[in-house]
Amino acid sequence: MKNLIYITLFLVNIHIINAQDFEVAPVVMNFEANPGQIQKKQLTIRNHANIKQAFTFNFGDYEIDETGKKVRKAAGSSKRSCASWITVTPNLLELNPNEERTVTVLMTVPKDGFSTKWGMIYVQASSEQTGNEVDKQLATGIKVTPRIAVLISQSPKTNNNYKGKIYNLKEVTTQKDSVKTFNVVVENIGDKIFEGSVQLILGDMRTAKETKYKPKKNRVFPGEKRTFELTLPNDIPPGKYVLAAILNYGHKKPLEGTQLLVEIK
Numbered sequence: 001m002k003n004l005i006y007i008t009l010f011l012v013n014i015h016i017i018n019a020q021d022f023e024v025a026p027v028v029m030n031f032e033a034n035p036g037q038i039q040k041k042q043l044t045i046r047n048h049a050n051i052k053q054a055f056t057f058n059f060g061d062y063e064i065d066e067t068g069k070k071v072r073k074a075a076g077s078s079k080r081s082c083a084s085w086i087t088v089t090p091n092l093l094e095l096n097p098n099e100e101r102t103v104t105v106l107m108t109v110p111k112d113g114f115s116t117k118w119g120m121i122y123v124q125a126s127s128e129q130t131g132n133e134v135d136k137q138l139a140t141g142i143k144v145t146p147r148i149a150v151l152i153s154q155s156p157k158t159n160n161n162y163k164g165k166i167y168n169l170k171e172v173t174t175q176k177d178s179v180k181t182f183n184v185v186v187e188n189i190g191d192k193i194f195e196g197s198v199q200l201i202l203g204d205m206r207t208a209k210e211t212k213y214k215p216k217k218n219r220v221f222p223g224e225k226r227t228f229e230l231t232l233p234n235d236i237p238p239g240k241y242v243l244a245a246i247l248n249y250g251h252k253k254p255l256e257g258t259q260l261l262v263e264i265k
Contacts, residue, residue: 021048022055022095024123024148031107031154035114042102043088043150045123047095055093057103058122059083060149064224066185072149075119080222082117082154085109107154116155116191116222123148155192163190164220166198166247169258172229180232184245184258188220194249196220198228202262203242215248236264 023046033039047053061078062070075083087106095101105121124147169184186196199215213232220226230245244259 032157033109036111046100057088083119118153121150161191162251201244
């Protein structure tokens with residue numbers, strides 16, 4: 001009987017979510033307005049539900065941890081917040097079934113807005129519900145409010161402060177791993193978001209032969225320390241090697257690197 005109750009609750013949830021289906025595009029918006037300027041972009045919302053829905057727009061912040069996970073925070077609580085610079089017009093939208101419309105997102109940068117900032121827009125849906133639907137939500141103790149987060153970044157076009165470094169390359173292989181595993185830290189010490197590409201290069205100390213491996217890429221935000229996990233295949237001949245981790249973040253900046261000695265047995 002207990003399992004039957006759980007299944008019933010799950011089915012009610014699915015019914016409510018499907019009844020409020022919608023789509024937002026794009027889900028990432030990158031602005032590059034200079035200090036004192038206003039830049040605008042279009043955000044499209046489409047109602048896939050078979051009922052009329054109203055959409056509202058709220059704002060939030062987020063920070064990035066060492067694994068790259070976005071930690072959501074209240075609007076204005078982050079030192080890199082641009083939530084107060086964003087305006088959505090109109091800020092309330094009603095769409096009939098299968099209707100699609102656009103809203104304008106304005107980025108108003110103050111005269112002292114020289115740094116890279118970011119935040120998010122929450123697009124939230126609510127529908128006109130019948131008495132039976134309301135009773136179902138009250139009976140289960142569940143109120144479903146679907147929303148989609150749109151990631152926003154703002155960095156002045158005149159800001160070219162790209163700067164990254166790489167360090168602390170170390171082996172973290174465990175008994176469960178079938179390959180040799182290494183961690184290395186990439187830190188963004190500049191003021192621009194960059195796409196960091198890290199590649200392992202293995203140099204044989206006996207023959208001086210170098211082998212390059214497929215790079216791994218991650219987006220790194222200003223002030224962020226991102227740990228990259230990299231691996232070597234298990235078919236490397238025994239011997240002593242120099243292992244280098246090379247960071248390439250583009251924008252005509254020199255490559256950065258770090259290395260350590262490894263022995264393959």
